[in-house]
Amino acid sequence: MNPRPSYAIGTGLFILLGFAALAYLATQTTSVANGIASSSTYTLKARFQNIGQLKARAPVKIAGVRIGDVQSIALEPQRMDALVTLSIDKQYNDIPDDSSAAIFTSGLLGDQYVGIEPGGSPTFLKNGDEMVLTQSAMSIENLIGKFLVNGGPKSSGSDSAPASSAAPASGKP
Amino acid sequence: MNANVRRNWFLQGIVSVGDCGLFFVAVLGALPKSLRYWRETCRQVWFVGAMSLVIVMTCGLFVGMVLALQLYYTLSIFGGTAALGTVVALSLFRELGPVITALLVAGRAGTAVTAEIGLMRATDQLDAMSMMAVDPLAYVASPRFLAGVVAMPLLACVFNAMGIFGGHLVGVTWLGLDNGTFWGNMTATVDLRKDILEGLYKSIVFGGVVSLIAVFQGYTAPPTSEGVAYSTTRTVVFSSIVILAFDFVMTTFMT
Numbered sequence: 217m218n219p220r221p222s223y224a225i226g227t228g229l230f231i232l233l234g235f236a237a238l239a240y241l242a243t244q245t246t247s248v249a250n251g252i253a254s255s256s257t258y259t260l261k262a263r264f265q266n267i268g269q270l271k272a273r274a275p276v277k278i279a280g281v282r283i284g285d286v287q288s289i290a291l292e293p294q295r296m297d298a299l300v301t302l303s304i305d306k307q308y309n310d311i312p313d314d315s316s317a318a319i320f321t322s323g324l325l326g327d328q329y330v331g332i333e334p335g336g337s338p339t340f341l342k343n344g345d346e347m348v349l350t351q352s353a354m355s356i357e358n359l360i361g362k363f364l365v366n367g368g369p370k371s372s373g374s375d376s377a378p379a380s381s382a383a384p385a386s387g388k389p
Numbered sequence: 390m391n392a393n394v395r396r397n398w399f400l401q402g403i404v405s406v407g408d409c410g411l412f413f414v415a416v417l418g419a420l421p422k423s424l425r426y427w428r429e430t431c432r433q434v435w436f437v438g439a440m441s442l443v444i445v446m447t448c449g450l451f452v453g454m455v456l457a458l459q460l461y462y463t464l465s466i467f468g469g470t471a472a473l474g475t476v477v478a479l480s481l482f483r484e485l486g487p488v489i490t491a492l493l494v495a496g497r498a499g500t501a502v503t504a505e506i507g508l509m510r511a512t513d514q515l516d517a518m519s520m521m522a523v524d525p526l527a528y529v530a531s532p533r534f535l536a537g538v539v540a541m542p543l544l545a546c547v548f549n550a551m552g553i554f555g556g557h558l559v560g561v562t563w564l565g566l567d568n569g570t571f572w573g574n575m576t577a578t579v580d581l582r583k584d585i586l587e588g589l590y591k592s593i594v595f596g597g598v599v600s601l602i603a604v605f606q607g608y609t610a611p612p613t614s615e616g617v618a619y620s621t622t623r624t625v626v627f628s629s630i631v632i633l634a635f636d637f638v639m640t641t642f643m644t
Binding site: 223224226227229230231233234235237238240241242244245246273274275282285322327 | 434438471550
Protein backbone atom coordinates (compact mmCIF):
# COMPACT_ATOMS: atom_id res chain seq x y z
CA MET A 217 0.00 0.00 0.00
CA ASN A 218 2.88 2.41 -0.63
CA PRO A 219 1.67 5.55 -2.33
CA ARG A 220 2.76 5.79 -5.91
CA PRO A 221 4.46 9.15 -6.39
CA SER A 222 3.27 9.54 -9.98
CA TYR A 223 -0.37 9.39 -8.93
CA ALA A 224 0.15 11.74 -6.03
CA ILE A 225 2.10 14.26 -8.09
CA GLY A 226 -0.32 14.01 -11.00
CA THR A 227 -3.35 14.45 -8.77
CA GLY A 228 -1.79 17.37 -6.95
CA LEU A 229 -0.79 19.11 -10.17
CA PHE A 230 -4.24 18.54 -11.62
CA ILE A 231 -6.00 20.00 -8.58
CA LEU A 232 -3.63 22.98 -8.54
CA LEU A 233 -4.20 23.56 -12.25
CA GLY A 234 -7.97 23.37 -11.77
CA PHE A 235 -7.94 25.93 -9.00
CA ALA A 236 -5.53 28.14 -10.95
CA ALA A 237 -7.98 28.09 -13.85
CA LEU A 238 -10.82 28.97 -11.46
CA ALA A 239 -8.82 31.84 -9.98
CA TYR A 240 -7.97 33.06 -13.47
CA LEU A 241 -11.63 33.01 -14.51
CA ALA A 242 -12.76 34.69 -11.31
CA THR A 243 -10.24 37.52 -11.41
CA GLN A 244 -9.64 38.15 -15.09
CA THR A 245 -13.02 37.68 -16.74
CA THR A 246 -15.42 39.07 -14.16
CA SER A 247 -16.09 42.50 -12.77
CA VAL A 248 -13.43 41.80 -10.13
CA ALA A 249 -10.86 42.62 -12.83
CA ASN A 250 -12.11 46.21 -13.04
CA GLY A 251 -11.70 46.78 -9.34
CA ILE A 252 -8.01 45.89 -9.24
CA ALA A 253 -6.98 48.56 -11.72
CA SER A 254 -8.75 51.33 -9.82
CA SER A 255 -5.56 52.47 -8.07
CA SER A 256 -4.25 54.15 -11.19
CA THR A 257 -7.34 56.21 -11.99
CA TYR A 258 -8.72 59.61 -11.11
CA THR A 259 -12.36 60.65 -10.91
CA LEU A 260 -14.36 63.29 -12.73
CA LYS A 261 -17.96 64.29 -12.17
CA ALA A 262 -20.65 65.15 -14.66
CA ARG A 263 -24.33 66.05 -14.25
CA PHE A 264 -26.92 64.89 -16.69
CA GLN A 265 -30.63 65.71 -17.02
CA ASN A 266 -31.33 62.16 -18.12
CA ILE A 267 -28.89 59.28 -18.24
CA GLY A 268 -31.14 56.91 -20.19
CA GLN A 269 -29.95 53.34 -19.79
CA LEU A 270 -26.44 54.20 -18.63
CA LYS A 271 -25.17 51.78 -16.00
CA ALA A 272 -22.23 51.67 -13.63
CA ARG A 273 -19.06 50.24 -15.25
CA ALA A 274 -20.14 51.50 -18.67
CA PRO A 275 -17.13 52.69 -20.71
CA VAL A 276 -15.98 56.30 -21.01
CA LYS A 277 -14.54 57.13 -24.40
CA ILE A 278 -12.74 59.93 -26.20
CA ALA A 279 -12.79 59.62 -29.98
CA GLY A 280 -14.04 56.07 -29.53
CA VAL A 281 -11.10 54.97 -27.39
CA ARG A 282 -11.93 53.65 -23.95
CA ILE A 283 -10.21 55.77 -21.30
CA GLY A 284 -12.13 54.73 -18.18
CA ASP A 285 -15.50 53.70 -16.87
CA VAL A 286 -18.53 54.94 -15.00
CA GLN A 287 -17.88 54.49 -11.30
CA SER A 288 -21.23 55.38 -9.82
CA ILE A 289 -24.52 57.02 -10.66
CA ALA A 290 -26.53 58.93 -8.06
CA LEU A 291 -29.47 61.31 -7.99
CA GLU A 292 -28.62 64.80 -6.78
CA PRO A 293 -31.60 65.49 -4.50
CA GLN A 294 -31.72 69.30 -4.67
CA ARG A 295 -31.18 69.77 -8.38
CA MET A 296 -32.99 66.55 -9.37
CA ASP A 297 -30.39 65.54 -11.91
CA ALA A 298 -28.07 62.55 -12.17
CA LEU A 299 -24.56 62.88 -10.81
CA VAL A 300 -22.31 60.48 -12.72
CA THR A 301 -18.84 59.80 -11.33
CA LEU A 302 -16.32 58.75 -13.96
CA SER A 303 -13.06 57.03 -13.15
CA ILE A 304 -10.49 57.85 -15.82
CA ASP A 305 -7.16 56.12 -16.36
CA LYS A 306 -4.23 58.18 -14.98
CA GLN A 307 -2.41 58.18 -18.29
CA TYR A 308 -5.17 60.34 -19.83
CA ASN A 309 -4.69 63.28 -17.49
CA ASP A 310 -4.67 65.98 -20.18
CA ILE A 311 -8.38 66.43 -20.86
CA PRO A 312 -9.12 70.16 -21.37
CA ASP A 313 -11.43 71.61 -18.71
CA ASP A 314 -13.95 72.91 -21.25
CA SER A 315 -14.56 69.40 -22.61
CA SER A 316 -18.17 68.26 -22.83
CA ALA A 317 -19.61 64.89 -21.85
CA ALA A 318 -22.49 63.22 -23.65
CA ILE A 319 -24.23 59.86 -23.41
CA PHE A 320 -24.15 57.88 -26.64
CA THR A 321 -25.35 54.48 -27.70
CA SER A 322 -22.87 52.11 -29.35
CA GLY A 323 -24.57 50.80 -32.44
CA LEU A 324 -28.32 50.68 -32.85
CA LEU A 325 -29.03 48.31 -29.97
CA GLY A 326 -25.75 48.47 -28.08
CA ASP A 327 -24.96 49.61 -24.57
CA GLN A 328 -24.73 53.24 -23.66
CA TYR A 329 -21.44 54.93 -22.87
CA VAL A 330 -20.14 58.35 -21.94
CA GLY A 331 -18.35 60.10 -24.76
CA ILE A 332 -16.13 63.08 -23.99
CA GLU A 333 -15.68 65.77 -26.66
CA PRO A 334 -12.36 67.51 -25.96
CA GLY A 335 -12.37 71.29 -25.77
CA GLY A 336 -9.55 73.71 -26.53
CA SER A 337 -8.68 75.05 -23.11
CA PRO A 338 -4.99 75.01 -22.07
CA THR A 339 -5.88 73.95 -18.51
CA PHE A 340 -6.73 70.33 -17.79
CA LEU A 341 -9.31 68.62 -15.61
CA LYS A 342 -7.99 67.37 -12.26
CA ASN A 343 -9.13 64.70 -9.84
CA GLY A 344 -12.64 65.47 -8.55
CA ASP A 345 -13.39 68.20 -11.10
CA GLU A 346 -16.82 68.50 -12.63
CA MET A 347 -17.51 68.78 -16.32
CA VAL A 348 -19.94 71.64 -16.87
CA LEU A 349 -20.98 70.98 -20.44
CA THR A 350 -23.08 67.83 -20.66
CA GLN A 351 -25.64 66.43 -23.01
CA SER A 352 -28.25 63.93 -21.89
CA ALA A 353 -28.98 60.55 -23.38
CA MET A 354 -31.15 60.68 -26.44
CA SER A 355 -34.43 58.99 -25.58
CA ILE A 356 -36.11 57.30 -28.52
CA GLU A 357 -39.42 57.39 -26.64
CA ASN A 358 -39.23 61.20 -26.39
CA LEU A 359 -38.36 61.50 -30.06
CA ILE A 360 -41.30 59.32 -31.06
CA GLY A 361 -43.56 61.26 -28.72
CA LYS A 362 -42.55 64.58 -30.28
CA PHE A 363 -42.97 63.13 -33.73
CA LEU A 364 -46.52 61.93 -32.95
CA VAL A 365 -47.57 65.19 -31.29
CA ASN A 366 -46.27 67.18 -34.21
CA GLY A 367 -48.39 65.07 -36.55
CA GLY A 368 -45.60 63.55 -38.54
CA PRO A 369 -43.82 64.97 -41.56
CA LYS A 370 -46.82 65.94 -43.74
CA SER A 371 -48.71 68.35 -41.42
CA SER A 372 -46.16 70.65 -39.88
CA GLY A 373 -48.71 73.35 -38.98
CA SER A 374 -50.96 71.34 -36.65
CA ASP A 375 -48.85 71.63 -33.52
CA SER A 376 -51.92 72.03 -31.33
CA ALA A 377 -53.56 68.79 -32.50
CA PRO A 378 -53.77 66.26 -29.68
CA ALA A 379 -51.66 63.13 -29.93
CA SER A 380 -54.74 60.91 -29.82
CA SER A 381 -56.01 62.24 -33.13
CA ALA A 382 -52.64 61.82 -34.82
CA ALA A 383 -52.19 58.23 -33.76
CA PRO A 384 -55.25 56.68 -35.48
CA ALA A 385 -54.70 58.81 -38.58
CA SER A 386 -51.28 57.31 -39.05
CA GLY A 387 -52.87 53.86 -39.30
CA LYS A 388 -54.74 54.76 -42.52
CA PRO A 389 -52.94 54.41 -45.83
CA MET B 390 -37.59 -10.00 -10.27
CA ASN B 391 -40.05 -12.21 -12.10
CA ALA B 392 -39.95 -13.00 -15.79
CA ASN B 393 -42.96 -10.86 -16.54
CA VAL B 394 -41.17 -7.71 -15.37
CA ARG B 395 -37.99 -8.63 -17.19
CA ARG B 396 -39.79 -8.91 -20.52
CA ASN B 397 -41.43 -5.50 -20.32
CA TRP B 398 -38.82 -2.91 -21.31
CA PHE B 399 -40.79 -0.07 -19.74
CA LEU B 400 -41.05 -1.75 -16.36
CA GLN B 401 -37.45 -2.83 -16.65
CA GLY B 402 -36.42 0.78 -17.23
CA ILE B 403 -38.27 1.86 -14.09
CA VAL B 404 -36.70 -0.99 -12.14
CA SER B 405 -33.18 -0.03 -13.24
CA VAL B 406 -33.82 3.62 -12.31
CA GLY B 407 -34.89 2.41 -8.89
CA ASP B 408 -31.84 0.16 -8.66
CA CYS B 409 -29.65 3.11 -9.57
CA GLY B 410 -31.27 5.22 -6.84
CA LEU B 411 -30.73 2.51 -4.23
CA PHE B 412 -27.15 2.10 -5.45
CA PHE B 413 -26.65 5.87 -5.07
CA VAL B 414 -27.78 5.67 -1.45
CA ALA B 415 -25.48 2.69 -0.87
CA VAL B 416 -22.51 4.55 -2.39
CA LEU B 417 -23.24 7.59 -0.22
CA GLY B 418 -23.45 5.32 2.80
CA ALA B 419 -20.09 3.79 1.95
CA LEU B 420 -18.43 7.22 1.54
CA PRO B 421 -17.29 7.57 5.19
CA LYS B 422 -15.84 4.08 5.13
CA SER B 423 -14.08 4.81 1.83
CA LEU B 424 -12.10 7.62 3.45
CA ARG B 425 -9.81 4.88 4.75
CA TYR B 426 -8.92 4.18 1.13
CA TRP B 427 -8.08 7.80 0.34
CA ARG B 428 -5.11 6.68 -1.76
CA GLU B 429 -7.54 4.89 -4.04
CA THR B 430 -9.63 8.07 -4.30
CA CYS B 431 -6.48 10.02 -5.07
CA ARG B 432 -5.59 7.54 -7.80
CA GLN B 433 -9.08 7.87 -9.28
CA VAL B 434 -8.88 11.67 -9.28
CA TRP B 435 -5.63 11.27 -11.13
CA PHE B 436 -7.28 8.89 -13.60
CA VAL B 437 -10.53 10.82 -14.13
CA GLY B 438 -9.07 14.31 -13.86
CA ALA B 439 -5.42 14.54 -14.70
CA MET B 440 -5.59 11.99 -17.51
CA SER B 441 -8.54 13.86 -19.08
CA LEU B 442 -6.68 17.16 -19.12
CA VAL B 443 -5.29 16.83 -22.63
CA ILE B 444 -8.62 16.10 -24.30
CA VAL B 445 -10.45 18.71 -22.22
CA MET B 446 -7.89 21.41 -22.95
CA THR B 447 -7.79 20.66 -26.67
CA CYS B 448 -11.58 20.60 -26.94
CA GLY B 449 -11.88 23.77 -24.87
CA LEU B 450 -9.51 25.59 -27.17
CA PHE B 451 -11.39 24.54 -30.29
CA VAL B 452 -14.82 25.21 -28.81
CA GLY B 453 -13.73 28.72 -27.80
CA MET B 454 -12.29 29.35 -31.25
CA VAL B 455 -15.36 28.15 -33.13
CA LEU B 456 -17.65 30.07 -30.74
CA ALA B 457 -15.79 33.28 -31.46
CA LEU B 458 -15.91 32.63 -35.20
CA GLN B 459 -19.62 31.80 -35.31
CA LEU B 460 -20.71 34.53 -32.91
CA TYR B 461 -18.61 37.10 -34.75
CA TYR B 462 -20.54 36.30 -37.90
CA THR B 463 -23.90 36.48 -36.09
CA LEU B 464 -23.07 39.62 -34.13
CA SER B 465 -21.76 41.42 -37.22
CA ILE B 466 -25.30 41.23 -38.65
CA PHE B 467 -26.46 43.46 -35.81
CA GLY B 468 -23.29 45.52 -35.65
CA GLY B 469 -22.62 44.20 -32.17
CA THR B 470 -19.21 42.59 -32.55
CA ALA B 471 -18.04 44.55 -29.51
CA ALA B 472 -20.05 42.09 -27.40
CA LEU B 473 -18.07 39.10 -28.68
CA GLY B 474 -16.05 38.65 -25.49
CA THR B 475 -19.18 38.82 -23.35
CA VAL B 476 -21.10 36.32 -25.44
CA VAL B 477 -18.21 33.86 -25.69
CA ALA B 478 -17.59 34.01 -21.95
CA LEU B 479 -21.24 33.69 -20.97
CA SER B 480 -21.96 30.79 -23.30
CA LEU B 481 -18.85 29.01 -22.07
CA PHE B 482 -19.35 29.58 -18.35
CA ARG B 483 -23.07 29.04 -18.20
CA GLU B 484 -23.60 26.27 -20.70
CA LEU B 485 -20.89 24.81 -22.89
CA GLY B 486 -18.11 24.44 -20.34
CA PRO B 487 -19.99 22.21 -17.88
CA VAL B 488 -21.91 20.26 -20.53
CA ILE B 489 -19.12 19.50 -22.99
CA THR B 490 -16.70 18.68 -20.20
CA ALA B 491 -19.23 16.24 -18.74
CA LEU B 492 -19.80 14.61 -22.14
CA LEU B 493 -16.05 14.29 -22.68
CA VAL B 494 -15.47 12.81 -19.24
CA ALA B 495 -18.35 10.37 -19.73
CA GLY B 496 -16.74 9.23 -22.96
CA ARG B 497 -13.17 9.07 -21.73
CA ALA B 498 -13.33 8.14 -18.05
CA GLY B 499 -16.88 6.83 -17.58
CA THR B 500 -16.44 4.05 -20.11
CA ALA B 501 -13.13 3.00 -18.57
CA VAL B 502 -14.67 2.88 -15.10
CA THR B 503 -17.60 0.80 -16.33
CA ALA B 504 -15.37 -1.66 -18.19
CA GLU B 505 -13.00 -1.93 -15.24
CA ILE B 506 -15.70 -2.64 -12.66
CA GLY B 507 -17.58 -4.88 -15.09
CA LEU B 508 -14.48 -7.01 -15.60
CA MET B 509 -13.87 -7.03 -11.85
CA ARG B 510 -17.38 -8.43 -11.50
CA ALA B 511 -16.86 -10.92 -14.34
CA THR B 512 -13.62 -12.20 -12.84
CA ASP B 513 -15.15 -12.41 -9.33
CA GLN B 514 -12.76 -9.83 -7.90
CA LEU B 515 -15.61 -8.00 -6.14
CA ASP B 516 -16.70 -11.24 -4.45
CA ALA B 517 -13.10 -11.93 -3.48
CA MET B 518 -12.93 -8.52 -1.79
CA SER B 519 -16.07 -9.29 0.19
CA MET B 520 -14.47 -12.58 1.26
CA MET B 521 -11.48 -10.62 2.56
CA ALA B 522 -13.79 -8.29 4.51
CA VAL B 523 -13.09 -5.41 2.16
CA ASP B 524 -16.36 -3.72 1.24
CA PRO B 525 -16.27 -3.40 -2.57
CA LEU B 526 -18.67 -0.44 -2.34
CA ALA B 527 -16.22 1.43 -0.13
CA TYR B 528 -13.07 0.33 -1.98
CA VAL B 529 -14.27 0.35 -5.61
CA ALA B 530 -17.50 2.30 -6.03
CA SER B 531 -17.28 5.25 -3.63
CA PRO B 532 -13.74 6.43 -4.53
CA ARG B 533 -14.68 6.51 -8.22
CA PHE B 534 -17.88 8.39 -7.46
CA LEU B 535 -16.07 10.90 -5.27
CA ALA B 536 -13.32 11.34 -7.85
CA GLY B 537 -15.91 12.28 -10.48
CA VAL B 538 -17.50 14.86 -8.20
CA VAL B 539 -14.09 16.40 -7.39
CA ALA B 540 -12.56 16.28 -10.84
CA MET B 541 -15.46 17.51 -12.97
CA PRO B 542 -15.68 21.14 -11.77
CA LEU B 543 -11.91 21.51 -11.97
CA LEU B 544 -11.92 20.14 -15.50
CA ALA B 545 -14.76 22.52 -16.41
CA CYS B 546 -12.67 25.44 -15.12
CA VAL B 547 -9.74 24.37 -17.26
CA PHE B 548 -12.11 23.98 -20.23
CA ASN B 549 -13.51 27.49 -19.68
CA ALA B 550 -10.07 29.06 -19.38
CA MET B 551 -8.91 27.39 -22.57
CA GLY B 552 -12.15 28.43 -24.28
CA ILE B 553 -11.62 32.07 -23.35
CA PHE B 554 -8.06 31.79 -24.62
CA GLY B 555 -9.31 30.31 -27.91
CA GLY B 556 -12.00 32.97 -28.26
CA HIS B 557 -9.43 35.67 -27.66
CA LEU B 558 -7.12 34.06 -30.21
CA VAL B 559 -9.77 34.15 -32.93
CA GLY B 560 -11.57 37.36 -31.96
CA VAL B 561 -8.60 39.61 -31.26
CA THR B 562 -5.59 38.06 -32.96
CA TRP B 563 -7.29 36.81 -36.07
CA LEU B 564 -10.46 38.86 -36.68
CA GLY B 565 -8.86 42.06 -35.40
CA LEU B 566 -11.31 42.98 -32.65
CA ASP B 567 -10.03 45.54 -30.16
CA ASN B 568 -8.33 43.86 -27.21
CA GLY B 569 -9.69 46.33 -24.66
CA THR B 570 -13.24 46.03 -25.98
CA PHE B 571 -13.06 42.25 -25.83
CA TRP B 572 -11.92 42.14 -22.20
CA GLY B 573 -13.73 45.30 -21.11
CA ASN B 574 -17.17 44.19 -22.21
CA MET B 575 -16.53 40.72 -20.81
CA THR B 576 -15.45 41.95 -17.39
CA ALA B 577 -18.31 44.43 -17.30
CA THR B 578 -20.94 41.75 -17.80
CA VAL B 579 -19.69 38.45 -16.38
CA ASP B 580 -20.68 38.04 -12.76
CA LEU B 581 -18.73 35.82 -10.39
CA ARG B 582 -21.67 34.37 -8.53
CA LYS B 583 -24.31 34.31 -11.22
CA ASP B 584 -22.23 33.01 -14.10
CA ILE B 585 -19.07 31.26 -12.91
CA LEU B 586 -20.41 29.67 -9.75
CA GLU B 587 -23.65 28.51 -11.38
CA GLY B 588 -21.59 26.78 -14.03
CA LEU B 589 -19.55 25.17 -11.27
CA TYR B 590 -22.66 23.90 -9.47
CA LYS B 591 -23.80 22.39 -12.74
CA SER B 592 -20.54 20.58 -13.30
CA ILE B 593 -20.47 19.26 -9.73
CA VAL B 594 -23.88 17.70 -10.34
CA PHE B 595 -22.76 16.40 -13.73
CA GLY B 596 -19.67 14.89 -12.12
CA GLY B 597 -21.84 13.02 -9.63
CA VAL B 598 -24.28 11.85 -12.30
CA VAL B 599 -21.65 10.69 -14.76
CA SER B 600 -19.60 8.77 -12.23
CA LEU B 601 -22.71 7.29 -10.58
CA ILE B 602 -23.97 5.97 -13.93
CA ALA B 603 -20.52 4.64 -14.85
CA VAL B 604 -20.05 2.85 -11.52
CA PHE B 605 -23.62 1.53 -11.49
CA GLN B 606 -23.40 0.17 -15.03
CA GLY B 607 -20.12 -1.53 -14.21
CA TYR B 608 -21.44 -2.90 -10.94
CA THR B 609 -24.56 -4.39 -12.53
CA ALA B 610 -22.94 -5.50 -15.79
CA PRO B 611 -23.72 -9.11 -16.78
CA PRO B 612 -20.51 -11.06 -16.16
CA THR B 613 -19.87 -11.83 -19.81
CA SER B 614 -17.72 -10.10 -22.39
CA GLU B 615 -20.89 -9.11 -24.24
CA GLY B 616 -22.48 -7.81 -21.06
CA VAL B 617 -19.49 -5.59 -20.25
CA ALA B 618 -19.53 -4.24 -23.81
CA TYR B 619 -23.23 -3.37 -23.59
CA SER B 620 -22.81 -1.76 -20.19
CA THR B 621 -19.99 0.41 -21.49
CA THR B 622 -22.18 1.58 -24.35
CA ARG B 623 -25.08 2.22 -21.99
CA THR B 624 -22.83 4.38 -19.79
CA VAL B 625 -22.20 6.78 -22.65
CA VAL B 626 -25.80 6.79 -23.86
CA PHE B 627 -27.41 7.25 -20.44
CA SER B 628 -24.79 9.76 -19.28
CA SER B 629 -25.32 11.93 -22.35
CA ILE B 630 -29.10 11.88 -22.01
CA VAL B 631 -29.05 12.56 -18.28
CA ILE B 632 -26.45 15.34 -18.60
CA LEU B 633 -28.51 17.21 -21.17
CA ALA B 634 -31.77 16.66 -19.28
CA PHE B 635 -30.27 17.79 -15.97
CA ASP B 636 -28.73 20.75 -17.75
CA PHE B 637 -32.14 21.88 -18.92
CA VAL B 638 -33.72 21.42 -15.50
CA MET B 639 -30.89 23.16 -13.63
CA THR B 640 -30.84 26.06 -16.07
CA THR B 641 -34.58 26.51 -15.55
CA PHE B 642 -34.04 26.80 -11.82
CA MET B 643 -30.94 28.98 -11.94
CA THR B 644 -31.82 31.70 -14.42
